[in-house]
Amino acid sequence: FGMVMIVNKRLLMDLEKQEEKFFKAFHSSPYAVTLTRLSDGEIFEVNDGFVNMMGYSHGEVLGKSTADLNIWCHEGDRARVVHELSRDGKIQAMELPFRKKSGEILTGLYSAEIIAIDNEKSILASINDISKRKRAEEALKESENRVNLLINSTAEAIYGIDLQGNCTFANPSCLKMLGYADMDQLLGKNMHHLIHHSYPDGHPMQMEDCKIYQAFRNRRQMHVDDEVLWRADGQSFPAEYWSYPQVVDGVVCGAVVTFIDITDRKKAEENL
Numbered sequence: 001f002g003m004v005m006i007v008n009k010r011l012l013m014d015l016e017k018q019e020e021k022f023f024k025a026f027h028s029s030p031y032a033v034t035l036t037r038l039s040d041g042e043i044f045e046v047n048d049g050f051v052n053m054m055g056y057s058h059g060e061v062l063g064k065s066t067a068d069l070n071i072w073c074h075e076g077d078r079a080r081v082v083h084e085l086s087r088d089g090k091i092q093a094m095e096l097p098f099r100k101k102s103g104e105i106l107t108g109l110y111s112a113e114i115i116a117i118d119n120e121k122s123i124l125a126s127i128n129d130i131s132k133r134k135r136a137e138e139a140l141k142e143s144e145n146r147v148n149l150l151i152n153s154t155a156e157a158i159y160g161i162d163l164q165g166n167c168t169f170a171n172p173s174c175l176k177m178l179g180y181a182d183m184d185q186l187l188g189k190n191m192h193h194l195i196h197h198s199y200p201d202g203h204p205m206q207m208e209d210c211k212i213y214q215a216f217r218n219r220r221q222m223h224v225d226d227e228v229l230w231r232a233d234g235q236s237f238p239a240e241y242w243s244y245p246q247v248v249d250g251v252v253c254g255a256v257v258t259f260i261d262i263t264d265r266k267k268a269e270e271n272l
Contacts, residue, residue, distance in 0.1 A: 070099055161254050
C-alpha cells in the first residue's frame with residue numbers, strides 16, 4: 001500500500017509539472033492560442049495573445065463558439081479546418097483570414113491539432129498574425145511591377161551584370177538595340193566580350209579598363225558620353241551609357257547599365 005501511495009504521489013507530481021508547463025506555454029505564447037470543442041467550436045480557453053490580437057476579453061469568448069463571434073471570414077473555413085484535422089490530426093501554418101471584434105480583417109497562419117480533454121476531442125489552435133508581412137509583400141510586389149513596367153517600356157536599353165561581367169537581365173530595348181532575338185542569347189554571357197570590343201579610336205578595350213565595371217569597383221555611378229558598342233551582326237554604333245553599382249545588404253554584387261544609341265546625334269554634330 002505504501003509503495004502504491006509513493007508511485008501515485010510521483011505520478012501526480014509529474015502530472016502537475018506537465019500541467020504547469022502547458023499552462024505557461026499556453027498563456028505566454030505571443031500567438032493567439034485557443035482551446036475549442038471539435039464538435040461545435042465552443043471556446044473554453046484562450047490566452048492573452050488571443051485577447052490582444054482579436055480584441056475580445058476572456059469573458060466575452062468563454063462559452064461562445066467561433067461561429068457566434070463571427071471569427072471566420074469565410075463560411076466554409078471552419079468546415080475545411082475540421083475536415084483536415086479529422087483526416088490528418090493536425091494543420092501546419094494554413095493561411096486564413098480572420099475577423100477581429102472591431103470588424104478588421106487580419107491574415108493569420110493557422111496551426112492546430114486534435115487533443116483529448118476529459119475524453120472529448122478538442123482543438124488546440126494558434127494564429128500567427130502576418131498581416132503586416134502580407135501588406136509589405138503586396139507593396140513590394142506592386143513596386144516590383146511598377147519597376148518592371150518602367151524597365152520593359154522605356155526606349156533606353158537596360159541590362160544587369162554580375163561581378164564577372166555576365167548578363168543577369170536585359171530589357172526588350174536592349175535586345176532590339178543590340179540585335180538579339182531573345183533573352184537566352186544574352187543571359188549568362190559576358191557583356192564586355194559581346195559589345196565592348198574597342199575604344200572609339202579602334203584600340204582594343206580590356207575589361208578592367210571599361211568604366212561599366214569600374215562602377216562596382218569604385219562603388220559609384222560611371223558615365224561615358226561617347227563609346228563604340230557592337231551589335232550581334234558585327235556592326236558598331238556610338239552610344240552614351242551610365243553604369244550604377246548594384247548593392248544588396250551593403251555588398252556590391254554587380255551593376256545596372258543603361259545606354260542609348262547616339263548615331264543621329266553624332267550625325268547632327270558632324271553636319272553642324
